[in-house]
Amino acid sequence: MLHLRTIALREIKLGFRNPWAYSFMVLFALFSLALLLIQSRASLDGYTSTTGTMINLILYLLPLMTMLLGSFSLTSEKEEGGWRLLSSFSLRSSNYLWGKYAGLAVVLLLIVAFGFGLSGVIGALFNQAFEPSAFGQFLLFSAVIILMFLGIAVLIGAVCHNRWQALTYGVGVWFFFILGWPTILMSFLGFLPYLWIKPALVSLIFINPAELNRLFLIVKMGGGSILGPEYYQWVEWIQKPSGSLVFAGICCLWILVYVGLATWVWERGRKRE
């Protein structure tokens, strides 16, 4: 536990000496602020054009940021020999990776906190602030996106040998989960018999944290009916408080599985050396 804490604190320090962290911070703050200022005042509550665009901005930016910063942090340790030094101590791979995960999570959450803080303050000064409920929902939504994609990032970091490889994998995963997702799913699901499409689609949503989170947020914002009659029961179920609990459980499981996989890969690499 002490090791984990040491690694996490070291990660935070390393994270904020990394200029990438600040460039993402500036990017996120600027975009969310710009978005807030150009929108009409009328639609800052509930599921509207403004909140819909905000969801998409978060989904474009945060997963990419998380996967790049996260996987770079791990691969650079391999490239620059940091891990070689640490592995000469009696440090368990799981402690190391969970320490990395925790430290990176703090760094990324602080970046988002800064971005929302800045746009919240300036937005409020210009009387363009989100309604309290929407503001809280966005914060939580961003945090969950980061925590889940950080799981993928750690796995990418464990698999890749250097930063270039990590960049390729990270952008590839981002394209698959964010940009290409509807295209790929629609083209492949189109081949399935009609009755299989919905079950296949629903189970696939559970492997894409971006879609899972987005749909959860839309339902919680009261927009569930837009998903149509096919998802009526899902929406009803998510709207209940128990739906939030199960959702939180799924998120935790997701993170455990990914960091667990990363540990397994990392451990294998360690034994080969």
Place this chain on the structure above:
Amino acid sequence: MWIALIIALAFLTGTDLSRAFSSSTEGVLLQPLIDATPQGETLLLDKGQTYVGPAIIAKEITIRSEGEATVTNDSEEPVITILADGVVLQDFIVRNLNKDPKKPAILVQSDRNRLERLRIVAQGGGIYLRDANDNEIRGSRIEGANSANRKEAFSKRGNGIDLHGSSRNLIEDNTIIHMHDGVYVESSNAATVRNNYASDSRYGFHFMFSGQPVLEENIGEGNVTGGMVMGVEGAIVHDNRFDKQTENVNSQGILLFDVHRSEISGNRVDGNRVGLYIENSTENILSDNEVSRNFIGMQMIQSDTNSFRNSAFVGNVIQAQSTESVDNELRGNYWEDIEGLDTNGDGYSDMTYEIDPFFLQVTKDIDAFQVFFQSPGMPFLAQMFQADTSNWLKDLAPKMEPPDWYDIAEVSDNRWFPLTLGVLLLILSITIIYRWGYRKS
């Protein structure tokens, strides 16, 4: 406690349960009082007194109470049936205990009656007009018996005000809550429905196969659909407000199906699942409507030769969708997300506003794909299919600024919460970055 005792007694003595209830209300039978009232006279009901129906009014009289008289009934018949013309009912409570959703509390089968300031509580229907013309229903309140249970099945409820084969009736200033349809008008010509409020019902206001109905200045909130007009020619729908019809997967603000040569103007549809839904409808004029903050502003399917003018589309997640519709003319509407260019300064853009039918086409065959609504990858996919936009719905001269009548909806001036939270987040992040990240220690 008393009810439990009475039920127990009823069982012990073997009497019929429903009879035990009717005797427990200790009401005065209404029918003999009506029979004793001469034609043209007024029957005054006592304040606080309960009267028991069913009663049939077969002569021109007035029944009213000064205060809170209640007329109740647990029989199969309506509480009050009006057979004579020119009857006036005013200022009393009608409570129908019959659970059959098809049975009304008040049944009108004659002409020129006035029903004013009644309060009706019923599991079944409220006021039903059958072959009844020139009646006026005003200032009344009709509420479903189980209004606390918002999830109660619509099939267990009756309609608030229900017209069939009845012409030239006026329905004004009524409040209707938790019914099947708030106001249902079928095969009834020239009905005027004005300044009513309907909520928590299936359709707030529902017109079927009726000529020239007028629906104006009504409010619908939290219904499945606010105003539904179907199979109608020459309807006038104006100055209504339909807000927050979102809970059902079929929710709409205004639904027009098979509607022709009608005028839909000055309405506000705000915060609905779909603001305006138009299907199989032609030659309608839609103008000066405010379509705001809906998930989908307007959806149009298989509708031709309609005209859309001077409306405002603001804050909708998707402004509009249209498919299989041709020859519709859109001109001078305001679209919040317009990328306009006004070279001659006349206030209208020289570039058209184009409405992409892609999502509607994708989801038409496979409902399950609805889950991709506003998915961040959708614009990417839609763009790949944007080769030919010639058959898209287009606003030919979109307005650069919102119309004069449009004013931004009231927003709570809650600046302190985001300001405080923002400052806290800033202080927190900067402190931690400085202490754990920057400072060398």
